[in-house]
Amino acid sequence: MKGIRTNIDYDVIVGGGSIVGLLAARQIAAAGVSVLVLEDHPEIGIPEKCDGLVGSSALEALGIMPKLSIIQNYINGAILHSPSGKVIEIDASNMGILVVDRSKLDLDVAQAAVRNGAEIRTANPVEQVQDTHSMVRVSCKSGDLYCRFFLDAMGSNSLMVRGQKEGIFQAAKYVIAGDWFQKDRVELFFDNNQTPGFFTWIIPTSERTAKVGAAGKGINSFRTLDRFVHEKGGSILKRVAAPIIVGGPIKNFINGRIIKAGDAARQTKPSTAGGIYSGGIGGILAGDSIAKAVRTGNPRTLEEYEKKWRRIFGREFSSTLRARAVFETLRNKHLSRILDELASSQNTLNLLSSHGDFDFHSAALLKAIGTGTVIKILKTVAAAELSRLRPFARSQS
Ligand SMILES: Cc1cc2nc3c(=O)[nH]c(=O)nc-3n(C[C@H](O)[C@H](O)[C@H](O)COP(=O)(O)OP(=O)(O)OC[C@H]3O[C@@H](n4cnc5c(N)ncnc54)[C@H](O)[C@@H]3O)c2cc1C
Structure with missing residues (x-):
């Protein structure tokens, strides 16, 4: 494809060689579209910031078969400690939760991307990106490179550069x-x-x-x-x-020929800030729709990415954002009353265990909030927030 182009160096340039950028590059290269990944650091996966807690079903959905050497541990449950010292034990033995070595995971995805035909340049930070409407100019350590589409997967660094520190x-x-x-x-x-x-x-x-x-x-x-x-x-x-x-997704993932995915688009769970799964799906959907836009010559197909991501995660993220708003207003004595109430009710614990989904928390969260005593406590401390939560609690029951 490169041969017939006159002034484009790559069809797609991806900024950021971590999980999301690499998954996107894997998809783009698999579609036969030329793609370059520019990574700031000299080594993929290093420095490792992430704890690597992820569901095995999430890895499967991301098309990653983790080698045994990547798995550091298997998790069967969670213990929540209230400010008063009480504990809530949640059984998660049926959720297939793993702790993985994030550096090795990223390296594996990088190898898959390269096998498909992607090129990766490490120690090569993106310095400036300019959409000239017919193409995108990407200034980096190697000089100026031109591409049809630029995918920003530069994580929180991208948000900081744009001054978006909210959440x-x-x-x-x-x-x-x-x-x-x-x-x-x-x-x-x-x-x-x-x-x-x-x-x-x-x-x-x-x-x-x-x-x-x-x-x-x-x-x-x-x-x-x-x-x-x-x-x-x-x-x-x-x-x-x-x-x-934890602030929930940005308003628009697509701006002309510049697309954002993963942490750069704030695609992390507002409850726990986990982003391997939700950001990873963002990378895959973005990669697929960018490849389609290149092959069809129709940039409007990019919109499929945003629509699909919001269809999967939009409602879940809105619910957990609302729950977060209530949580942030709670003083310790109220938080203790709520958690202690949950700890003392075997029914609620069973409910949390059976409705638990490692990647979608709102159902369990809202079932817990929906229990009578918890509602009574919340009524006294966060009436306004509760009224915003109720429609969600009803729709989840
Ligand atoms: C302490 C911590 C623990 C976490 N634990 C978990 C967990 O257990 N489970 C989970 O699901 N999620 C967890 N997360 C969230 C998860 O790590 C992120 O959601 C995920 O890594 C996002 O991937 P990303 O590719 O979008 O961004 P990142 O992983 O942040 O990668 C961005 C990449 O862009 C590169 N970059 C930055 N600027 C430039 C530039 N100018 N030019 C070129 N490259 C650049 C960076 O070097 C980096 O490689 C955790 C996060 C933190 C901070």
Whole structure:
């Protein structure tokens, strides 16, 4: 295809060689369309920011068959800690949740993209992107390159450059060696004083090692996490700072010949900030529709990407965004009352376990919120938010 072009270097250039950009490149190359991935860092997958908690069904949907060497652990349940110290245990043994090595996962997808014909240039940051209407000029370390379409998969960096800091919390994430982990249980500690609007988390990789993190609105997450780890003990083997995104998707994924996917389009779950699945699907849908637009010469086919992504995730993300709005208003005493109520009701625990879906949280969330006592508590603290939640609770029942 390159031969018949006069002034285009590649049909498509992808900015960002992480999971979303690489999945998109894999799809684009598979359709026989020329694609270059420009990655800022010298090595794919490094530095690793993500904890790699993902459902096996999600990986399957992304067309990834993880090698055994990528899987670090299997998760069978979650333990939620209320500010008062009570615990809620949720059985997740039927959800197929894995902890994977994100660096190795990205490398695997990069290899699949290259096998299909994609080109990857590392240590080659995108500096400027200009849509000239008939094509896109991408300025990078190699100089100016021209393409028909540019896919921005540059993660939170893309949002920061555009000054879009809304719904982004700075997280601290450590790898810890210690003796306070339950090998097959993820643990979440809720405390709206220490981690307002989010939580502290433990994702074990073995009985003696775990990825432990903390994030919250307006906090110094390193100080919070240091305090937490100091109380528990153990050694910090690695410290990472990384932004997590909980604000819900941006308004438009497509702007002329420039398309956004993954974290750059804020396609992460507003509940947990997980984005491997929802962003990965974004990358695949974007890649497929860009390839179609190149092959048909009709840029309007790009719209299929946005329509399909919103059809899958739009309602789920709106519901969890509303639940988040309520959660952020709760003071610790109310949060404790709600979580303690859930902890004391076996029916609710069964409900949470049976309605749990690792990638779609709103059904379980709204079932829990829909229980009588929780509604009574919420009524007293967040009447306005509750009235916005009710239609969703009804439609999920
Ligand atoms: C601490 C933490 C823990 C997480 N844990 C989980 C989890 O357990 N499960 C889950 O599903 N999700 C998790 N996430 C979210 C998940 O990591 C992201 O949603 C996912 O990585 C998004 O992929 P992406 O390709 O869109 O962006 P990113 O993975 O952020 O990749 C963006 C890429 O663009 C590159 N880049 C940036 N600027 C430029 C430039 N100018 N030129 C070229 N390249 C550039 C970067 O180097 C990077 O490689 C976590 C996130 C964080 C921060």
